[in-house]
Each structure stands twice: as C-alpha cells, then as structure tokens.
Amino acid sequence: GIQVEQSPPDLILQEGANSTLRCNFSDSVNNLQWFHQNPWGQLINLFYIPSGTKQNGRLSATTVATERYSLLYISSSQTTDSGVYFCSNTNAGKSTFGDGTTLTVKP
Amino acid sequence: GAGVSQSPSNKVTEKGKDVELRCDPISGHTALYWYRQSLGQGLEFLIYFQGNSAPDKSGLPSDRFSAERTGGSVSTLTIQRTQQEDSAVYLCASRPGQGRFEQYFGPGTRLTVT
Numbered sequence: 001g002i003q004v005e006q007s008p009p010d011l012i013l014q015e016g017a018n019s020t021l022r023c024n025f026s027d028s029v030n031n032l033q034w035f036h037q038n039p040w041g042q043l044i045n046l047f048y049i050p051s052g053t054k055q056n057g058r059l060s061a062t063t064v065a066t067e068r069y070s071l072l073y074i075s076s077s078q079t080t081d082s083g084v085y086f087c088s089n090t091n092a093g094k095s096t097f098g099d100g101t102t103l104t105v106k107p
Numbered sequence: 108g109a110g111v112s113q114s115p116s117n118k119v120t121e122k123g124k125d126v127e128l129r130c131d132p133i134s135g136h137t138a139l140y141w142y143r144q145s146l147g148q149g150l151e152f153l154i155y156f157q158g159n160s161a162p163d164k165s166g167l168p169s170d171r172f173s174a175e176r177t178g179g180s181v182s183t184l185t186i187q188r189t190q191q192e193d194s195a196v197y198l199c200a201s202r203p204g205q206g207r208f209e210q211y212f213g214p215g216t217r218l219t220v221t
Contacts, residue, residue: 031208
C-alpha cells in the first residue's frame with residue numbers, strides 16, 4: 001500500500017521561530033489532510049488540502065500532488081503549537097497516516 | 108454542532124475478557140473509521156464503513172476484532188479475549204461523504220489490558 005514519510009521526526013523550536021514540516025507519499029495524493037494531536041491526545045483538523053495552498057492564521061499548507069508531497073508551515077510558533085503533526089491520505093476510502101512530526105516549542 | 112464522541116474514555120480490563128468500544132459520529136456523516144494508536148506511534152487503520160456498503164475490514168489485526176455500525180450511525184468495536192498487546196488508544200473518525208473527504212476525530216478510548 002501507499003507509504004507516507006514525514007520529516008523531520010522531531011523538531012524543537014524557540015517560541016517565535018518558523019518551521020516547515022514535510023510529508024512525502026509513495027503513490028498518488030488524492031485527499032490529503034494535516035492534523036495536530038495535542039498533548040491530551042485529541043486530533044484536530046488543520047487542513048484538508050488535496051492540492052494547492054491554504055492558509056489559516058499562522059499556519060499554511062501546500063500540496064504538490066504531481067510530485068507527491070505536502071508541506072505544513074508554522075510561523076511565529078507558540079508553546080501551544082507543541083504536539084504531534086500528522087498527515088494522511090485517503091484513497092478509495094482507506095486512509096494512511098504518517099508516523100508524525102513531534103514539535104516542541106520552548107518559551 | 109456536536110463532534111464525534113466515544114465511550115468509555117478509559118477502559119481497564121483483564122486479559123481474556125471481551126470489551127466493547129462505542130463511537131457516535133457527527134450527525135449526517137456517512138463514513139466512519141476506526142484506528143488504533145499505540146503509545147508514541149502513528150495511527151493504524153482498522154476498519155472503514157461507508158453508507159450501506161460492506162465495510163473495509165482489511166486493517167483488523169485478528170479475528171478477535173470486529174465492528175458493527177447500526178442504522179448508519181453509531182458504531183461498536185468489539186475485542187474478544189483481550190490480550191496485553193491490545194492496549195492502545197482506539198480512535199474513531201467520521202467524514203461527511205458526498206465527495207467530502209475530511210475526517211473528524213473523537214477523543215478516543217484508552218484501553219489497558221492487565
């Protein structure tokens with residue numbers, strides 16, 4: 001099945017710094033989502049982005065489906081951004097998740 | 108509106124017992140997923156329901172695992188004869204269907220098998 005590779009696996013930032021998280025796919029990207037799993041375990045939708053670019057406040061995402069990758073940008077990071085960021089792709093109903101990027105933002 | 112809800116939030120059971128985990132999807136969502144997340148790991152797909160179609164059970168790890176979705180709404184994941192390796196957080200998600208693919212997750216059930 002489709003493989004999803006996320007990088008980096010871990011990221012430590014000082015508050016206020018910017019970061020870029022990446023997701024690579026081994027097969028076609030159809031229905032890509034980015035999630036943030038907060039320290040309490042809740043998965044929160046960030047973006048549904050099968051292609052193109054979207055922005056929501058300090059976060060933005062870009063998916064280049066033809067090259068099978070997606071990027072999540074976090075600007076002016078805050079301690080509340082800490083947690084694990086997952087990307088997933090859904091194809092024919094079945095979803096595959098990456099292993100996540102663990103982000104720690106220090107005050 | 109109400110999000111996806113799951114119950115119980117925590118379950119501790121003895122090895123060999125059966126457990127049932129419940130998921131209430133967002134009203135009107137036609138698709139429902141179950142995932143398993145072990146400590147510090149990613150999400151492992153278990154099963155997928157779409158409308159009245161036969162579910163995709165390809166992710167169920169053994170025949171001790173089963174799931175039902177009644178009336179196109181509430182779903183129950185059943186684990187029979189639980190083993191210690193079944194300990195994990197079980198997450199449910201629903202999505203609208205009708206050409207919309209974004210998934211919305213519940214808070215999960217933390218299962219501990221002693």
